[in-house]
Amino acid sequence: MDHLYISSTLSKEEKYVSLLPQLKGLLEGEDDMIANFANISAALKQSFNFFWVGFYIVKKEELVLGPFQGTIACTRIKYGKGVCGTAWKEKRTVIVEDVNQFPGHIACDAASQSEIVVPVFDHRNDIVAVLDIDSEYLSHFDETDALYLQEIIKLLEQKICI
Ligand code: SME
Numbered sequence: 001m002d003h004l005y006i007s008s009t010l011s012k013e014e015k016y017v018s019l020l021p022q023l024k025g026l027l028e029g030e031d032d033m034i035a036n037f038a039n040i041s042a043a044l045k046q047s048f049n050f051f052w053v054g055f056y057i058v059k060k061e062e063l064v065l066g067p068f069q070g071t072i073a074c075t076r077i078k079y080g081k082g083v084c085g086t087a088w089k090e091k092r093t094v095i096v097e098d099v100n101q102f103p104g105h106i107a108c109d110a111a112s113q114s115e116i117v118v119p120v121f122d123h124r125n126d127i128v129a130v131l132d133i134d135s136e137y138l139s140h141f142d143e144t145d146a147l148y149l150q151e152i153i154k155l156l157e158q159k160i161c162i
Pocket of ligand 1: 052073074077081082083084085104105106107108109112115132134
């Protein structure tokens with residue numbers, strides 16, 4: 001598969017429904033985690049034109065910047081810090097409607113107003129990475145995003161045999 005087909009006239013939920021089987025096909029042929037992080041970032045950027053979308057990868061006591069689409073970003077985030085570190089520590093998806101109201105939010109770009117972070121688990125239930133998506137609009141993310149992004153991450157988790 002070398003093209004993604006997502007009609008711009010679809011609703012958000014329809015876009016996710018259309019994207020899922022295409023991403024499944026894309027991931028099926030590739031075992032490399034970085035390659036898959038890169039293509040998922042690109043597919044989400046292309047489908048939704050999010051301000052920033054990418055992965056932070058767990059390395060020892062920190063999250064380190066991985067493949068992403070968007071403006072340059074902070075390279076390292078400590079356990080429990082910011083929205084990404086909170087999702088890692090609390091082992092859950094975190095939705096922030098207004099990043100300015102989130103204590104400890106790490107502002108990589110002042111344009112970012114709302115954010116969603118979805119953890120990526122290995123088969124031992126340890127977090128190996130997080131998917132971080134930022135929007136320049138307030139309250140951009142809701143339970144629909146959480147549900148479908150978790151489905152996308154599940155496709156990825158099936159490939160992770162660490
Ligand atoms: N805002 C994030 C940091 C990463 S950037 O948004 C790309 C956080 O608070 O964890």
